[in-house]
Amino acid sequence: MTGGSGLSDExxxxDVLDGNPGAFSELVRRHQRALYRLGLSFFRNGDDAADFTQDVFLKAYVNLGSFRxxxxxxxxxxxxxxxxxxxSSRRKRRYEPLDDETAGNGLSTEDEHLRKETIAALKCAMGALPERQAVCLDLHFYYGMGYGEIAEVTGFPxxxxxxxxxxxxxxxxxSLDKEKA
Amino acid sequence: MTNAVPGTPYGPASPRLMRETEILERALESYRRPLAVTDRDFVERVAAVLPYLPRPGKIVATRNWVGTGLILGFSIVLVPFGAEYRVFRAFFGAGYSLPMALVSALIITAYCALFVSSHIRELANRIHTRRHGAVVNEREAG
Structure with missing residues (x-):
């Protein structure tokens, strides 16, 4: 990924490993939204998700040398x-796809309806999966990861x-077919 | 010549299939819309803590450490078979072997100490896993 600065993450x-910790801020800027969203899906609480996001970035910073x-x-x-x-011991509920009423701004009525249907179908599909595997669906459908990448993240085959x-x-x-009918 | 009709690898798609695909894509596209609730800035929050953390450094892979260690060990084992060793031994006598062995032992000890100190967390995790059968953030090490 390359952001506003035009430089790749790698x-x-x-740069950070060469002694420029300032470059880490750009990495935070690029990935904060995705991580915070992941945190919200796991913790369903803004404060816990914010602590989680910060925690992840700090862990990543300390272990950056192990990124090969x-x-x-x-x-x-x-x-x-x-x-x-x-x-995390703070996580008390299952992973679920995130819903936000304000997300529909700018969507047509039909698309807004499709979004709600998608969220309902994904919730249903995630509910049928073991807890640790539910996130695989969001990694694919929301974050756009390939199967290999998801396997690397979660360790599942x-x-x-x-x-x-x-x-x-x-x-x-x-679910979409039913709606059409 | 390429087939201009959109479809599957097995032939042109039916209008119903194309419509279904389009709806599915639109549904997923609408799901991927950024959420207002995720619009928070962590840059300053993270930057404020960084000065208190140990600075990350480049880590040499365990495989490279082991490889270099093996080469070092083999080199030390092969020293007595070298022509220079025989020349030095002929010049200094049998007393040359003891300091030579001490220097070799020192080199090996220093190398092992460096290896352990640079992999202390990984080793602790492995020992913890063997004793308790639980994996604690093992995958985080990359």
Whole structure:
């Protein structure tokens, strides 16, 4: 990923490791939104999600030397985040797709309806999965990760992830079909 | 010549399938819309803590450490077979072997100490895993 500064994440990581901690701020700026959203889905509480986001960035900073560039920086960061969330004692509820009434601003009525249907179908699909695997669907549908990347983040086999995504898509299709009918 | 009709690898798609795909894509697109609630800035919050944390440094992979250690060990084992060693031994006598062995032992000890100190967290995690069977943030180490 390259942001406003035009430099890749991997370049910025190298910069931080070479003794320029200021470059880490740019990495925070680029990934804060995704991590905070992930935190909200896990904790369903703004304060806990904010603490989680900060925690993940600090852990990432301290362990930055162990990022070897074999995967994308965002994948590595999500792996840190996933482990932090799964091991957190503050997490009391299951992972769920995030809903926000204000998100519909600018959407047509039909698209807003589609969004609600998607969220309902994903909630249903996630509810049928073991707790630790529910996040795989959001990593694919919201964050746009490939199966290999999700496997790297969560440690689950690619085929397991593929079948979960396939089932969720099927569920979504059925739900949209019902609406059309 | 390419087939201009959109469809599947098996042939052109039916209008119903195309409509379904379009709806599914629109549904997922609407789901991916950024949420207002996620619009928070963490840059200053994180930057305020960074000066109190240990500075991250480049970490040499364990594989490289082990590889270098093996080369070092083999080199030390091979020293007595070298022509220079024989020349030095002929010149200084049997007393040359003891300091040579001490220097080799010092080098190996220093290398092992460096390895342990730079991998202390990883080693602690492994010992913890063996004793308690639980993995604590093992994957975070990358």
């Amino acid at each position: 370049f910025l990581v190298g 560039g074999r995967s994308k920086f965002s994948t590595w960061l999500f792996r840190v985040a996933y482990n932090t969330a799964i091991n 690619v085929n397991t992830i593929k079948s979960h995504v396939f089932r969720a898509k099927k569920e979504l299709r059925i």
